[in-house]
Amino acid sequence: MGKPKQSFRIPLPDGSNLSMAIFATKKDPAAEVISVQITRIVDDNWVTDARLAVYRSPEGNYSQLPDREKPSQTTS
DSSP, X not given: OOSOXXXXXXXXXXXOEEEEEEEEOSSOTTOEEEEEEEEEEETTEEEEEEEEXXXXXXXXXXXXXXXXXXXXXXXX
């Protein structure tokens, strides 16, 4: 995915981060993907502990997307 339309992040008490980003879809700019994830730094690399992605259709219907990669993978 490209650059998010909006993104939000808050630090959690254990040092990890909870973030949410909203992306336009490639096929239909009126649709969006909302991504929520928990990340932390391990050995100077960002690691994703959990991720949830939801598709919002142009009509306003929501559906959960399958995981694109397993949790605990290094992110950039």
